[in-house]
Amino acid sequence: MQSAEAKFNRNSLLLALRRYSSAVRDMEHTILLPSLLRDVPTDEVWDCEAREESSKDLYESYLMFKTIRTMVESGLVPLDDHKAKSNTTLSKNMEPLLDADPEALFHFHLRGLFSVMSNLTKKTQSLTDKYMDIIGVAK
Amino acid sequence: MQSAEAKFNRNSLLLALRRYSSAVRDMEHTILLPSLLRDVPTDEVWDCEAREESSKDLYESYLMFKTIRTMVESGLVPLDDHKAKSNTTLSKNMEPLLDADPEALFHFHLRGLFSVMSNLTKKTQSLTDKYMDIIGVAK
Numbered sequence: 001m002q003s004a005e006a007k008f009n010r011n012s013l014l015l016a017l018r019r020y021s022s023a024v025r026d027m028e029h030t031i032l033l034p035s036l037l038r039d040v041p042t043d044e045v046w047d048c049e050a051r052e053e054s055s056k057d058l059y060e061s062y063l064m065f066k067t068i069r070t071m072v073e074s075g076l077v078p079l080d081d082h083k084a085k086s087n088t089t090l091s092k093n094m095e096p097l098l099d100a101d102p103e104a105l106f107h108f109h110l111r112g113l114f115s116v117m118s119n120l121t122k123k124t125q126s127l128t129d130k131y132m133d134i135i136g137v138a139k
Numbered sequence: 140m141q142s143a144e145a146k147f148n149r150n151s152l153l154l155a156l157r158r159y160s161s162a163v164r165d166m167e168h169t170i171l172l173p174s175l176l177r178d179v180p181t182d183e184v185w186d187c188e189a190r191e192e193s194s195k196d197l198y199e200s201y202l203m204f205k206t207i208r209t210m211v212e213s214g215l216v217p218l219d220d221h222k223a224k225s226n227t228t229l230s231k232n233m234e235p236l237l238d239a240d241p242e243a244l245f246h247f248h249l250r251g252l253f254s255v256m257s258n259l260t261k262k263t264q265s266l267t268d269k270y271m272d273i274i275g276v277a278k
Contacts, residue, residue, distance in 0.1 A: 012214045108251070113249060114216040
């Protein structure tokens with residue numbers, strides 16, 4: 001697997017998943033007292049870019065990043081819909097896509113997954129940096 | 140990689156990608172004269188389920204399955220937009236999703252990719268069966 005991976009360029013989905021996994025591992029090693037993240041709003045870190053997320057504190061984000069990492073590492077597709085509300089909205093938006101041809105759908109989801117993984121990696125790194133700020137350690 | 144894969148269940152994305160790859164390999168080994176698929180409408184095989192696709196013949200589908208397989212095996216995310224028309228439609232539908240929280244987006248694209256790979260695997264198998272019918276070989 002290592003040799004095959006070596007030839008992948010920066011746009012590889014597999015590499016994006018591994019980069020995320022590595023960012024979460026780094027976050028876990030750095031954040032020894034996750035409770036310090038409680039009540040720190042995410043807005044300070046991510047400039048309100050995700051509206052729903054602004055109600056979360058950084059501690060919830062910390063837990064979310066760990067949950068997603070477990071799924072990324074197991075490679076399993078979730079069957080239980082614990083994010084039911086958001087997924088209903090997403091599924092409604094999905095309806096017009098069902099008429100699209102499968103090649104376009106494949107590209108759409110491949111890019112989408114790549115993009116969301118890159119975004120989550122950046123957010124995980126920002127969270128780790130924010131923790132360093134909180135405990136007063138310079139990067 | 141083999142040992143890690145052994146514990147994955149049927150809902151693994153990695154397994155879905157490999158199943159697709161294997162179905163295309165089987166198609167290539169079976170279809171020795173792809174030109175026999177020319178002018179055979181896809182409707183006969185897939186019951187008009189994808190409107191855009193109904194203009195394709197099975198030979199075009201054969202080529203499409205091979206193209207997607209190359210991408211699946213390389214793991215690369217396409218940067219060039221050769222499916223520009225369909226992707227513009229998909230991107231428009233994508234806009235409301237950008238407000239969703241990243242965990243929901245992650246689930247959405249992971250499931251989407253899993254679902255489109257399962258669908259493509261079935262279609263590849265149907266195409267292989269159809270070829271067997273055309274050349275008069277019983278399954």
